[in-house]
Amino acid sequence: MNEVKKIDYADDGQFCSGHVACAGCAEALAMRVILNSVGQNAVGVVSPSCSAVILGGHPLSSARIPFLHGTLESAAASASGIKRALRAQGKDDTTVLCFAGDGGTYDIGLQALSSAAERNEDILYVCFDNEGYMNTGGQKSSSTPSGAVTGSTPLGKATQKKNLIEILAAHRIPYIATVSPSHLNDMAAKMDKAKAIRGTKVIIVLIPCLPGWGVADHAAVSTARLAVESGVFPLLEIEDGLRTRMHPEHKIRPIDAYLAQQKRYRHLSEADRAALQAEVDANWARLSAQAAL
Amino acid sequence: MNAPANIETRQLLNGNHAVAWGVRLAKPDVTPVYPITPQTPILEKLIEFQSEGKFAAELLTPESEHSAMAACIAASATGARVFTATSSQGLLLMHELLHFAAGARAPIVMFNVNRTPASPWGFWPDQIDSLSQRDTGWVQLYSESPQDSLDTVIQAFRIAEGSMLPVMINHDAFYVSHSVEPVSVPAPGLIDEFLPRVERPMQLDTGAGQSLGAPIGQASWNRTRREMAAAMETVPGLTEAAASGWRAMTGRGGGVLEAYRMTGAEVVVLTMGSMAGTARDAVDRLRDEGIAAGLLKLRLFRPFPADELRAALAGVPCTIVLDRNYSPGMGGVLHQEAKAALYGTVGAPRMHGLLAGVGGVNVDVATIARLVRDYRNADPSPDAVWVE
Numbered sequence: 001m002n003e004v005k006k007i008d009y010a011d012d013g014q015f016c017s018g019h020v021a022c023a024g025c026a027e028a029l030a031m032r033v034i035l036n037s038v039g040q041n042a043v044g045v046v047s048p049s050c051s052a053v054i055l056g057g058h059p060l061s062s063a064r065i066p067f068l069h070g071t072l073e074s075a076a077a078s079a080s081g082i083k084r085a086l087r088a089q090g091k092d093d094t095t096v097l098c099f100a101g102d103g104g105t106y107d108i109g110l111q112a113l114s115s116a117a118e119r120n121e122d123i124l125y126v127c128f129d130n131e132g133y134m135n136t137g138g139q140k141s142s143s144t145p146s147g148a149v150t151g152s153t154p155l156g157k158a159t160q161k162k163n164l165i166e167i168l169a170a171h172r173i174p175y176i177a178t179v180s181p182s183h184l185n186d187m188a189a190k191m192d193k194a195k196a197i198r199g200t201k202v203i204i205v206l207i208p209c210l211p212g213w214g215v216a217d218h219a220a221v222s223t224a225r226l227a228v229e230s231g232v233f234p235l236l237e238i239e240d241g242l243r244t245r246m247h248p249e250h251k252i253r254p255i256d257a258y259l260a261q262q263k264r265y266r267h268l269s270e271a272d273r274a275a276l277q278a279e280v281d282a283n284w285a286r287l288s289a290q291a292a293l
Numbered sequence: 294m295n296a297p298a299n300i301e302t303r304q305l306l307n308g309n310h311a312v313a314w315g316v317r318l319a320k321p322d323v324t325p326v327y328p329i330t331p332q333t334p335i336l337e338k339l340i341e342f343q344s345e346g347k348f349a350a351e352l353l354t355p356e357s358e359h360s361a362m363a364a365c366i367a368a369s370a371t372g373a374r375v376f377t378a379t380s381s382q383g384l385l386l387m388h389e390l391l392h393f394a395a396g397a398r399a400p401i402v403m404f405n406v407n408r409t410p411a412s413p414w415g416f417w418p419d420q421i422d423s424l425s426q427r428d429t430g431w432v433q434l435y436s437e438s439p440q441d442s443l444d445t446v447i448q449a450f451r452i453a454e455g456s457m458l459p460v461m462i463n464h465d466a467f468y469v470s471h472s473v474e475p476v477s478v479p480a481p482g483l484i485d486e487f488l489p490r491v492e493r494p495m496q497l498d499t500g501a502g503q504s505l506g507a508p509i510g511q512a513s514w515n516r517t518r519r520e521m522a523a524a525m526e527t528v529p530g531l532t533e534a535a536a537s538g539w540r541a542m543t544g545r546g547g548g549v550l551e552a553y554r555m556t557g558a559e560v561v562v563l564t565m566g567s568m569a570g571t572a573r574d575a576v577d578r579l580r581d582e583g584i585a586a587g588l589l590k591l592r593l594f595r596p597f598p599a600d601e602l603r604a605a606l607a608g609v610p611c612t613i614v615l616d617r618n619y620s621p622g623m624g625g626v627l628h629q630e631a632k633a634a635l636y637g638t639v640g641a642p643r644m645h646g647l648l649a650g651v652g653g654v655n656v657d658v659a660t661i662a663r664l665v666r667d668y669r670n671a672d673p674s675p676d677a678v679w680v681e
Binding site for chain 1: 322323325349350351353354355356357359360361363364365366367368369370371372373375389390393497498499501502503504505506507508509510513
């Protein structure tokens with residue numbers, strides 16, 4: 001068993017106990033780090049998603065900052081409206097934060113996000129990516145990776161996960177980062193960096209979904225770690241859509257252990273797994289080349 | 294009946310530019326807006342004002358009307374004064390968020406240019422785009438002319454901020470939006486006094502950890518609609534108060550319902566929008582012929598001013614409703630609403646619902662006069678009738 005190390009980061013109590021995340025869900029952990037990085041001078045928008053559920057029903061809230069519970073497709077548009085309104089009222093120093101799932105980001109919210117990115121609205125957009133519509137019981141989204149079984153892909157998804165990072169990079173927004181609940185110091189550092197940048201910032205957080213992916217209750221963080229260590233989910237930063245930074249030392253193992261922790265990949269044949277491994281390796285090679293530029 | 298020249302200036306404006314002047318005077322903080330024919334001149338004029346340094350609002354030009362309305366709601370929730378404008382397809386794309394805005398009690402003011410919805414494509418004056426949004430919780434007002442549109446858009450902020458309900462003002466495509474007439478434009482100081490800033494009870498504020506729109510239980514959701522009902526009940530009074538304040542200042546304008554030559558009227562035309570202007574001339578022609586005709590122009594459509602309509606039609610034997618809209622399977626929307634308001638009242642008039650001008654077909658003075666002559670003594674029919 002690995003040695004357990006205590007992670008030190010500032011916790012000002014921005015995320016309260018008593019929230020209703022599933023027991024063992026890593027999204028609550030990520031929200032805690034993110035909300036503490038953002039601090040008190042902030043207003044949030046949340047799309048219908050697991051994060052909206054975790055934030056809680058009226059009149060309770062697990063966040064100390066106010067959140068507008070908006071519609072599924074309009075998080076970035078709503079955040080733009082808040083930012084502009086605060087600016088008009090002389091409160092331009094307030095951080096405007098979005099919480100959305102991958103359905104609300106990769107799918108139905110992409111149009112509004114693209115538009116906000118094109119206008120370079122000064123918003124901090126966080127996508128909790130659990131690779132499917134997990135809050136509605138586990139259907140595929142365009143973020144679901146190839147091969148994964150969901151309620152609407154019972155034989156495994158035939159097409160690849162949408163490459164949102166490259167879509168966003170093409171908008172030349174100042175900052176894009178991927179973070180994982182297995183690497184909390186990295187998450188906090190990237191949040192601090194994003195908060196200080198003016199313009200559109202997008203953070204994608206990988207969230208292994210316990211029921212949706214078929215992961216054991218204690219294994220959310222270790223599954224996220226395996227995603228990073230196998231190169232399935234590279235931790236990276238892209239500045240101005242052009243300068244990519246990543247950690248070549250992170251990829252230390254094949255995808256087998258990552259797949260083995262999840263029921264959604266249980267049906268894969270040897271050949272299927274080899275094809276997935278090839279897809280991951282090709283993506284890693286391409287990103288590494290990009291980062292070396 | 295125009296105010297002295299030192300209070301107002303006269304300009305030649307089309308309906309949409311008159312709206313833009315009204316918005317400039319109302320000084321919204323945020324204006325998210327997306328172009329659509331025939332609303333675009335409103336957007337263009339506001340951007341022109343901004344480039345001249347005369348309009349300070351944060352202008353947002355998102356990728357769709359849906360995002361424009363999402364931005365409106367969010368901006369309004371911070372306490373900002375918010376305006377947007379749209380038409381037809383754009384209004385219909387906003388539909389989900391129209392419900393949301395009213396539920397969030399966001400006092401947004403929106404101008405809608407009434408235009409036929411596709412399919413098939415058309416760009417003609419027809420009110421079904423806005424009338425089909427009648428159940429979303431927005432206050433709806435209908436304007437007859439460029440002057441009416443300028444006056445009403447300013448009054449709408451008073452109604453919205455007084456009731457904490459969003460307000461939609463409508464005028465007809467081209468007949469009003471692009472028709473040019475002399476318009477009196479009030480001096481800025483007048484409007485600052487007419488539209489003081491209102492402190493809001495519920496805002497997204499960094500000082501408070503309270504959220505807006507979070508999921509609630511059945512009983513609480515039910516209570517939100519009762520609260521909206523109570524707010525809706527205040528709207529006719531707020532509309533009348535705004536109108537009388539406006540009249541005191543400018544000498545112009547009616548309230549919830551405008552009556553024209555109603556004294557001793559035996560047949561009354563009930564309509565809204567630009568049709569009211571044509572009907573006014575038709576009433577004059579009929580009176581000249583010895584027919585005791587009158588006109589009721591419905592200015593406030595939502596909440597539907599049932600009490601005011603019952604009072605105005607008391608003792609009138611016959612009412613002819615002219616609808617420039619068609620709800621398939623039922624008829625004209627104003628006809629339905631008027632019937633519902635009068636059903637069961639003692640001495641309710643005979644009522645004819647005429648589908649006149651659907652799709653923007655021109656309905657001229659002679660046509661309205663002929664329809665009144667034809668239908669004033671006809672047996673009433675509960676159903677709408679297509680007329681030429």
